[in-house]
Amino acid sequence: MSLFDLTGRVAVITGSSRGIGRAIALECAKMGASVVVSSRKIEACEAVVSEIEAAGGKATAFACNVGVKSDLEGLVAHAMREYGRIDILIPNAAINPSYGPSSEVSDEIWNKVLTSNLTATHWLCQMVLPGMAERGGGSVILLSSIVSVFGAANIGIYAISKAAEAQLARNLAVEWGARGIRVNSIAPGVVKTDFAKALYENPKAAATIANLSCLKRLGEPEDIAGVAVFLASDAARYITGQLLLVDGGTSIFSPIG
Numbered sequence: 001m002s003l004f005d006l007t008g009r010v011a012v013i014t015g016s017s018r019g020i021g022r023a024i025a026l027e028c029a030k031m032g033a034s035v036v037v038s039s040r041k042i043e044a045c046e047a048v049v050s051e052i053e054a055a056g057g058k059a060t061a062f063a064c065n066v067g068v069k070s071d072l073e074g075l076v077a078h079a080m081r082e083y084g085r086i087d088i089l090i091p092n093a094a095i096n097p098s099y100g101p102s103s104e105v106s107d108e109i110w111n112k113v114l115t116s117n118l119t120a121t122h123w124l125c126q127m128v129l130p131g132m133a134e135r136g137g138g139s140v141i142l143l144s145s146i147v148s149v150f151g152a153a154n155i156g157i158y159a160i161s162k163a164a165e166a167q168l169a170r171n172l173a174v175e176w177g178a179r180g181i182r183v184n185s186i187a188p189g190v191v192k193t194d195f196a197k198a199l200y201e202n203p204k205a206a207a208t209i210a211n212l213s214c215l216k217r218l219g220e221p222e223d224i225a226g227v228a229v230f231l232a233s234d235a236a237r238y239i240t241g242q243l244l245l246v247d248g249g250t251s252i253f254s255p256i257g
Contacts (some may be wrong), residue, residue, distance in 0.1 A: 010083040013037065020189075026051065029057030087138045088140075092143045093116065097113065102160070105157050122168060123168050140169070141184055141231050142166070149245070192219065212253060
């Protein structure tokens with residue numbers, strides 16, 4: 001287990017009060033990391049912290065709206081006050097307030113989605129990566145999406161933001177690799193979270209989506225959390241700049257033949 005051990009490392013995870021972010025926070029703590037749990041509501045963050053501490057882990061909570069740069073600065077400052085370092089950065093928080101053709105999206109929604117899903121990640125990396133480099137390295141894990149590699153009829157702006165996030169990971173991997181920082185992105189398929197509730201709570205839609213995968217099921221938050229722990233650990237020390245599709249084989253499955 002030594003390659004997967006995160007003891008002594010500090011992980012900052014946005015959007016970690018529920019869903020995929022919460023699962024990642026719990027698994028990182030199980031592997032020994034001290035975790036900064038962050039989302040908009042402090043009560044929700046503190047509930048996850050209590051869960052981590054009850055299992056013997058270490059965590060702290062900080063309320064943060066990732067679309068506000070000063071909130072992100074506060075998040076980083078909080079992590080440094082509490083733990084003195086950041087070794088693992090996982091910008092997981094994202095929004096998708098629009099459903100329908102991207103040609104009909106207003107400038108306000110366009111800017112809101114790109115700010116929260118892409119610009120905020122850029123800001124966080126600008127704030128954290130120099131310190132990581134000074135300490136000899138670290139791991140950054142961005143959360144992209146399976147829709148980043150396909151065209152999307154009704155969530156096009158979200159898909160665009162997630163495709164750009166995967167490219168941001170590649171660029172940062174090139175820029176910071178020589179200083180010991182690895183940057184990768186995960187592209188989940190449809191996972192049973194509040195984000196995809198309308199899909200997985202509809203039996204017909206859920207069955208259709210599941211049948212388009214090799215594993216014939218939807219994803220669970222823990223399916224993504226395991227990959228995040230792997231990328232954060234020394235087990236992935238020679239992996240950087242990659243987009244890992246964690247989709248049960250949906251992206252390679254053909255219903256024809």
